[in-house]
Amino acid sequence: MFPDSFHISIRGPINTAVQSLVVNYGFVFKAVSQTILQAILFIEWIVRGLPWWLVIIAFMALTWQATRKATLVVIVAVMLFVIGALGLWDLAMQTLALMLMATLISVAIGIPMGIWLAKSRLMRGITLPVLDVMQTMPSFVYLIPAIMLFGLGKVPAVLATIVYAVPPLIRLTDLGIRQVDGEVVEAATAFGGSPRQILFGVELPLATPTIMAGLNQTIMMALSMVVVASMIGARGLGEQVLNGIQTLDVGKGLEAGLGIVILAIVLDRITQGFGRSKLEDGQNG
Amino acid sequence: MLSAKLKYTLLAAGLTLGGFASGANAASYCADGKTVTFAGIDWESGALITEVMKAILSKGYGCKVDSIPGNSVTLEQATANNDVQIFAEEWIGRSDVWNNAAAAGKVTSVGKTFVGASEGWFVPEYLVKGDPARGLKPLAPDLKSVSQLSEPKIAALFKDPEEPSKGRFLNCPSGWTCEGVNTAKLEAYKLTGAYVNFRPGTGTALDAAISSAYLQSEPVLFYYWSPTAVMGKFKLIKLEEPAYNEACWKDLTSASGKREAGCAFPAVEVAYGVNSTFAKEAPEIIEILEKATFPLEEVNASLAYMVDQKADAVAAASQFLKTKGAVWGAWVSTAAKARIEASLK
Numbered sequence: 001m002f003p004d005s006f007h008i009s010i011r012g013p014i015n016t017a018v019q020s021l022v023v024n025y026g027f028v029f030k031a032v033s034q035t036i037l038q039a040i041l042f043i044e045w046i047v048r049g050l051p052w053w054l055v056i057i058a059f060m061a062l063t064w065q066a067t068r069k070a071t072l073v074v075i076v077a078v079m080l081f082v083i084g085a086l087g088l089w090d091l092a093m094q095t096l097a098l099m100l101m102a103t104l105i106s107v108a109i110g111i112p113m114g115i116w117l118a119k120s121r122l123m124r125g126i127t128l129p130v131l132d133v134m135q136t137m138p139s140f141v142y143l144i145p146a147i148m149l150f151g152l153g154k155v156p157a158v159l160a161t162i163v164y165a166v167p168p169l170i171r172l173t174d175l176g177i178r179q180v181d182g183e184v185v186e187a188a189t190a191f192g193g194s195p196r197q198i199l200f201g202v203e204l205p206l207a208t209p210t211i212m213a214g215l216n217q218t219i220m221m222a223l224s225m226v227v228v229a230s231m232i233g234a235r236g237l238g239e240q241v242l243n244g245i246q247t248l249d250v251g252k253g254l255e256a257g258l259g260i261v262i263l264a265i266v267l268d269r270i271t272q273g274f275g276r277s278k279l280e281d282g283q284n285g
Numbered sequence: 286m287l288s289a290k291l292k293y294t295l296l297a298a299g300l301t302l303g304g305f306a307s308g309a310n311a312a313s314y315c316a317d318g319k320t321v322t323f324a325g326i327d328w329e330s331g332a333l334i335t336e337v338m339k340a341i342l343s344k345g346y347g348c349k350v351d352s353i354p355g356n357s358v359t360l361e362q363a364t365a366n367n368d369v370q371i372f373a374e375e376w377i378g379r380s381d382v383w384n385n386a387a388a389a390g391k392v393t394s395v396g397k398t399f400v401g402a403s404e405g406w407f408v409p410e411y412l413v414k415g416d417p418a419r420g421l422k423p424l425a426p427d428l429k430s431v432s433q434l435s436e437p438k439i440a441a442l443f444k445d446p447e448e449p450s451k452g453r454f455l456n457c458p459s460g461w462t463c464e465g466v467n468t469a470k471l472e473a474y475k476l477t478g479a480y481v482n483f484r485p486g487t488g489t490a491l492d493a494a495i496s497s498a499y500l501q502s503e504p505v506l507f508y509y510w511s512p513t514a515v516m517g518k519f520k521l522i523k524l525e526e527p528a529y530n531e532a533c534w535k536d537l538t539s540a541s542g543k544r545e546a547g548c549a550f551p552a553v554e555v556a557y558g559v560n561s562t563f564a565k566e567a568p569e570i571i572e573i574l575e576k577a578t579f580p581l582e583e584v585n586a587s588l589a590y591m592v593d594q595k596a597d598a599v600a601a602a603s604q605f606l607k608t609k610g611a612v613w614g615a616w617v618s619t620a621a622k623a624r625i626e627a628s629l630k
Contacts, residue, residue, distance in 0.1 A: 011595055019500065026501040037446055140489075147493040152455075152485050153447050230459075231486035233494075239459060242486060246356045246460025248382070 022148050029149040036101075036155050044097035052089055056080045059266060066273030076269065079262045088237060088259040095226050095236035096263065098154060102161040102222045103215070110166045110218065111211065114173020115199065124174065131167040139164060139228050147232055157225075157234035165221040172214025176207030212275030219271060223264045237263075314567035315348035321570065324360035324372040324558075325352035328488055329588050329598075330512045331374040334398060334579060336602035338373055341577075341613065342570065344628040345621030357461060358382050365391040367560045370567075371574070374398050375558030378551075379538070380462040383558065393564055394556035396575040399584055402553040403523075404463070404510035406431060406454075410520035412442070412504050421502050430525040431474055431547070434506070440479040442504040452480045455494060455507035459484040466550075467508050469537040473547035480506075495519070512581055514588040526550075576616040583609060603629060 021029075047055065056077055063069075063076045083092045117124045139160055146156035180203045188202045204211075230238035237259045244253020315321065321342055323335045335352055342348040353360070353369065358380060363369040365386035375383065377394055386392045408428065410416070415423035424442055433439055434452075443452035454471060457464040464484060471477050485491045491507070492515060498505035499519050509515060526549035527533075534551055536542030557574040564571050583605070591601045606613065607629050614622050 015595065022497055022500050026497075034446070041447065144489060144493050147490055148497045151446065151497065152483065152490060152494045232490045233483060233485045239484070239486070243459045246358060246458070248358055248362055 018145050018148055026149070030151075033150040033155045036105075036158060037153075040097060040101045040154050040158060043100055044094060047093045047097050047100075048090060052084055055093070059270075062270050063266075063273065066270045066277060068277075069273075072269060072273075076266050079266060083259050083262055086255050086259060088240070088256060091235070091237050091240060091256070092259050092263060095223075095238065095260070098158060098161070098226070098229065098234060098236060099219065099222045099263075099267075102158045102165060102225075103219055105158070105162050106166040106169055106218050106222070107215065109162070110169030110214070111173050113166075113170045114211070114214075115177060115204075117170065117174040118177035127170070131170060134163050135167050139225070140231070143228070143232050152233040154234050156232050157229035160232070161222050161225040161229055164225050165218045168217035168221065169211075169214040172217065173207070173211050176210030176214070177203050179210065180206045209275050212271060216268060216271040216275065219267050220264060223260060223267070226260060313346075313569050314563075315342070315346050315570075318349065319566075320349040320351050321371065321563075321567075322369050323350065323352040324357075324364060324369045325354035326357060326360060326372070326374060327354065328374075329514050329591065330399075330584050332598035333584065333587055333591070333601050333605070335373045336598045337579075337605055337613070338371065338574075338577065340602055340606055340628075341573065341617060341621070341625060345617050345625040346569075346573075348570075361386065361392075361558070364558055364560050365389075367562050370560050370563040371570075372558035375556055376402075376462070377554040377556055379466075381540075391561055393559055393561050394554075395559050395564070395571055396557050397578045398555045398557055399512065399579045399581050400555075401581045402511055402555050404508070404550050404553065405523040405526065406467075406506065407509050407521040407523055408504070408506055409499055409502075410522050411502060413522050416502070419502060424504060428524070429522075431470075431476075434474070434476055434524075435479050437479070443480070443506045445481045445483065448481050451478075452506065453483045454480040455491060455505065456482055456484045457508055458487050458491060461488075463508060463510070465540070466537055469542065469544055470547045472544035473533075473537065512584040512588060514592040517585050517589040518592060573616055577613070580612065583612060 050058075059080055060073050060077050063073045067073075083089060113127070117127055142163060143156065143160050146160055150156040150159065184202060184206070185198060188198045193201065226234070226236060226238035227241045228238070230236065230242045237256045240256030241253050241260070244250065244256060323339055324331075326332065326335060339350040339352065343350045353363070355363065360369055360372060361375070361380055361382045364372045365382070372392075375394060375398075378384065383392065387394070408425075411419065411421045411423070412425050413423055413428050414426075415421050425439060427433070428439060440452035443454070445451050445453035454467075454476070456467045468482055471480060471482055485494060495505060495507055495509070495515060496519075509521070515521075527547060529549045529551045533546055533548040536544070537547065557577070559571065559574065587601050587605050590596060590604060591598070594600075596604070606625060610622070610626065613625075617625070
């Protein structure tokens with residue numbers, strides 16, 4: 001047995017810290033939570049308010065834009081139709097709204113962070129281990145403080161999803177920018193480009209395919225979090241899966257699971273399509 | 286040290302157990318090397334009682350014990366299938382899975398885990414009476430019954446941030462038996478228009494939401510039950526409901542029942558749920574379970590200990606075994622008691 005005298009515990013201090021945060025600064029977190037909530041409700045209001053056929057048409061248009069493949073456009077339409085036919089339309093839209101919100105915030109955090117990491121060796125040294133922790137820590141560990149601080153429901157669900165989903169975007173943005181050919185950057189510098197011009201004119205466009213791969217990963221991870229997010233009261237397909245598990249209703253769980261898979265495939269094809277077309281543009285142009 | 290009555294019980298227990306040991310079926314369930322698997326139920330009292338009983342069987346009777354985690358419905362099903370032998374805190378009559386398994390003779394209930402458990406819809410006391418110590422004025426001084434919940438000003442107190450036009454009722458986690466009953470009650474009390482039926486997903490999430498609201502002195506309306514640490518820790522007021530009657534309860538608990546009138550939860554019968562095959566194979570263990578009734582105040586005290594000391598169920602169980610020998614000593618044979626006590630040193 002490990003000797004007791006070396007025993008340290010961070011349980012007490014952490015519990016006390018969370019409790020005092022809740023008691024003393026609860027209102028700050030409430031305010032943050034309100035802001036995020038309004039944004040989520042707005043996105044939800046759009047996707048749940050639009051008629052179903054308009055949503056399907058929008059997805060078809062996006063798919064066409066991304067891939068230029070007519071067969072894929074038809075497949076996407078059929079798959080989304082299946083979600084509706086399974087009676088999961090409204091739930092799927094709720095899930096979609098949560099996921100879009102999480103993805104938007106992830107992009108807002110992830111891409112600047114990735115650029116910073118690519119530019120600073122020190123920053124990379126500090127951040128990479130943090131990203132490891134974010135991806136491997138069992139999600140329930142930070143769900144509980146998230147509930148205490150932000151209440152139950154959509155907001156902590158989105159925040160927990162971001163913690164899980166943002167690391168690949170940061171990593172791949174960093175990688176994409178560092179992979180840009182040094183000679184190209186040198187040439188751009190020789191022509192008198194400022195760092196800002198080089199970043200937006202050369203590095204980011206060249207890194208786009210990698211960044212899109214990161215975005216694709218982020219969206220997939222956000223989708224894989226929906227069941228976990230439903231444990232803290234987020235509605236949508238995840239809750240149906242959870243309910244299916246908890247009541248031994250295999251059929252119900254499977255139906256909703258199928259809905260998640262369809263959403264995942266559709267979003268995956270679209271983001272991959274955008275990544276690929278950028279890659280081809282880059283090679284042709 | 287032992288009272289005369291206790292001695293007598295112990296003697297009786299010892300004799301019956303001795304009788305089994307010397308009979309043809311002498312090779313008891315545990316002596317055959319079979320494992321007694323408990324339902325790894327995870328709510329506080331369930332976890333504590335499971336750990337106490339596991340310790341008693343393993344230390345006192347040399348049983349191999351195990352528990353598999355899961356939620357109540359899954360574990361009830363597992364008990365019916367004999368994958369789990371003992372479900373230590375079964376609220377009899379609450380779950381279709383259990384009722385069907387009992388009707389089919391696959392499971393049976395043994396003894397009483399504890400007596401006097403209760404459940405209902407609660408609000409924090411400061412909401413009704415205020416709390417001068419924390420400088421809180423009573424926000425709903427007249428609130429005492431579920432019938433008042435439909436009043437707009439009461440519903441507005443419990444405002445749901447995601448749907449601000451409605452109040453939020455914190456239900457049981459999705460899929461728990463009580464969730465169905467509460468959902469039926471919301472309909473029966475005609476509250477579905479005024480309240481969001483909010484299901485937190487897990488028990489931990491429910492607890493966290495309640496503690497968070499309590500710490501911030503906010504209004505919160507929720508379902509809860511005793512014995513629990515939350516009940517011991519916080520001052521809560523149970524809202525009055527129309528008196529229990531069987532017909533109404535039948536409607537509330539069946540999926541196809543009417544939702545016309547609600548009524549209070551019935552008095553709770555909490556027992557050890559046991560697989561029927563196991564019950565036949567291991568009469569010596571059933572004998573222990575029949576006697577093992579935890580006094581409710583001891584359960585509450587142990588749960589409070591768990592919360593205050595941040596102890597887990599295993600630690601709380603061993604604390605219970607160390608300090609409450611007079612309670613559990615009556616359930617087991619003298620020899621087993623000595624073995625358990627020796628193992629605690």
